[in-house]
Amino acid sequence: MKILFALLSPLLSLSAWAADAEAALVIRDHRFEPAEIRVAAGQKIKLVVHNQDATPEEFESHELNREKLIAPGTKANIYVGPLNPGRYPFFGEFHEKTARGAVVAE
């Protein structure tokens, strides 16, 4: 039993490591909340963006190389990274003036 556990533990820790870190964002009144989101560098991150507005938005980031339409009232998953430490701005293409934010990897 001990041996089995010893054999399995690296696998278990591996699967724990493989489970993606999540970071949640909300779009409200054409703004991202929080406007700056901190994530761990060197790791794949699942951004979950919840559009609480009554209008569609497009999440876009040149630095993260991502774009995704988010229908009103829905949540979108966007996988990013693994990222090098740094600041990665993103914006809502349909409301570029107000909808601005950044992922900060550290």
Add this chain to the structure above:
Amino acid sequence: MLGSAIIVFREALEAALIIGIIAAATRGMQARNFWLLVGISAGIAGSLIVASLTGQIAELAEGAGQELFNAGILGLAAAMLAWHNIWMARHGMQLAKDARQLGHDVTSGDREMSALAAVVALAILREGSETALFLYGLLTGGEDTLATVLGGGAIGLLAGILAGYGLYAGFVRIPTRLFFAATSGLILLLAAAMTSQAARFLVQADILPSLANPLWDTSWLLANTSLPGRFLHTLAGYEAMPSGIQVVFYSATLILVLVGMRIVRIRPPATVTQ
């Protein structure tokens, strides 16, 4: 008004440039304008349907629906462009001898034109559905009136169409001797650009690994946000910060299509009509 003009221009530009290249590449083909119109109408109708189903599409495949849908459209369009280039490699020599030869080969020409009309429809489908959603959002958000939204949209659309027409007009001035090489070269790059974008969507949905993200960063030299960057992005798949898998897809497309063109050139078909 300016805001809606700029966004509509951005979306229209991509589709218009693709249509400009295809219109140039199919110059002299039987019923070309008919097929282009079919493609454009189907694209507009399709984009309204896709825009209205955005939420439902996104929820498919455990939230990866939008990425799979986009990657599928891009992959299909790239396959048609690849097929066009290989087909042209087969018939190109004949065409150089007599530009009207192709017009007589109606069935073959129709099949070819319908494939390219599908590329036109798919290009409009992608950009048009985004545009429709954006304009719908402006209207329902109550920030702008119908007149300013439609006015801005019309200005943006017109500017995009002019850019596409400019590309077409420039292309048809190329001498016949170089014309086929120029158009098939551009279509090859367009196909590679599309598979690279498809790969990016599959990474975004965590279906493909990124391999390296980014593999390089040339945004200091030419940013994707600049107008030249945008042109090169649409026409040749330029990315200032590509992921490794995008470069793999891009190169693989170039190599496979070139090899395909080479093979049909070495072994010309026996069934070519004279």
